[in-house]
Amino acid sequence: MNIGTIRKGKLNLITDVEGIAVGNAEDAHVRTGVTVVLPDEAAIAAVDVRGGGPGTRETDALDPDCLVDAVHGLVFSGGSVYGLDAASGAVAWLGARGRGYALGNSPLVAPVVPSAILFDLTNGGNKDWGEEPPYRALGRAACEKAERHFSLGNAGAGFGARAGLLKGGLGSASAVSEDGLKVGALIASNPFGSVVMPGSRAFWAAPYEMDGEFGGHGWPGEMSGLAARDPFDETKAALAGITPGTNTTIGVVAVNADITSAEARRLAIMAQDGLARAIRPVHAPVDGDVIFVLATGKVALGPENRAGRLAWLGSIAADCVARSVARGVYEAESLGGAASYRERYGK
Template identity: 45%
Template sequence: MAEPLNLLTDIEGVAVGHATDLALGSGVTAIVFDEPAIASGSVLGGAPGGRDTALLDPSMTVQTVDAFVLSGGSAFGLDAAGGVQSGLREIGRGFQVGSVRVPIVPQAILMDLLNGGNKDWGLHSPYREMGYEAFRAAAKGPFALGTIGSGTGATTATFKGGIGSASARTSTGHTVAALIAANALGSATIGEGPHFWAAPFEEGNEFGGLGMPPTFDNRMRLKGRNVTSTTIGVIVTDAVLTKAQAHRLSILAHDGLARAILPAHLPFDGDTIFSTATGAKPLSEPSDFMEICHLATLVTARAVARGVYEATALPNANAQIAWHDKFTSPAK
């Protein structure tokens, strides 16, 4: 068994690709599955944006997806799923409907239109082409974190947001992993200091190894009043799950957002988590699934913190500073 990378691609059969435009201050991330995967998801933020999210309800007919898309661009970014669909259609993937195949590609978007990037793109947004680019870039193994893909334009109340990922293995050998684009209205850090709310769950020094501060400042910190945000992501396991179980997995991942961001799930957040089971390893008893759910919470919290920790500021005037612009980490 390969050494874990602490990334979503620790799940066999999962590829991740990014498309990034630093001048635009935005990007797209595609999560592509080798085989159609049982999928669901849940939305707990008050201002979500998505495409084909209704079919993820456990009562709906289609059980599997071919890919997920995470994108910046707010509602403009919803074009990105079309680009990923094009790539999947090109290779013959999709849900069989008579003589044709329709790639199933749910998408969530985050709000990054006010981060200082150049959004004057003309008549049509660039997101469909960026979606295709992200699909073509999708690969197994290591992938970059921070200011890349759908995390390119992400921000939080205190520091630049970005793409984060983390993985864990259960006592019975199932793998659980998360990929999160941290773009919260609230804060992933405590008060004005360098410590992360997710610190109790940190593995090694994946986001600095600083632990918890001696005192806590729980006052609300917001990136702005009446500004939409949205933290979006994907939680994946290699277990055999039903669609209803995948839905429960997404809810537990939202618990991870609430442990890593204060406050989370606000009226102007659109917090959305997709969930997938690749079905490589059966469950042997009910406690297996409960441990997977437990770890889903932890890897999601860790992924949020890693997204902020790994981010760098955008190359434009008045861009939000990154965590490393203010603090020195023993791990870097």
């Protein structure tokens, strides 16, 4: 297999991996939203959880030792614990269309739809929803809108997100090799840590940027002494009031390779390093960082040097994750008290 030069995909979205669709739905009044990722066919899946305050659904089922190795969709939502209900809406939508595991002689199917949530409950939106949170309906609405083209920034699960002291958002990026391997990432960025370097407008993810996709500002000219700089420089104002579980960066990496569930798990572990390349500090006690992997299996890795090829996929996946974090913040618009990157630093 000759990997050759790496370039971004035509759309520079996770949907450059054929067989993947993304749908976003938002409630501007509540300042929240939901993103669904739907494979055309059940896809091999895995997950890696690193944050200290995760909120997830059906992630245990993805352990390689368990029965389930493929899923029918993934859901990412704002709303903290309330947002987990978005997956119920997606399950109902998929089940009504016969997309799920057959259940013997039952007319029903069982869609497997793991999910992860982020915290956006204190962003100023009207959360007075009583006993009817909007997330189940948003999950269904996002499924209805699933396609290859979708919005970034204040969209879907990134609608009400924050990134340190900046407005967070939904980001995506892709990479394609000369011989047809494709990797894409989709990330909803709501981290406690900062995505920009102290004293500059440079993204931590700058070395991985392709074609100015998040401003093309590069790195500052003086890079010495980074280890001595305060990692909380950009987030000090939030330190006094942090609450466990009030942040989180969540997302998924998709590949077109024919990997196993165990290999997908390794890919998810490697992909988490993309968050470390784009956010500082990361995986904090108040974050709930979760990365899924979906594999459509359309391109064979082959038996020769399979471990090396999987390592290459993991490295590129981490780059795509880092790029997606920065793109989501760069594309976001100011909302409430959270200033956008472009409002604070310019384009």
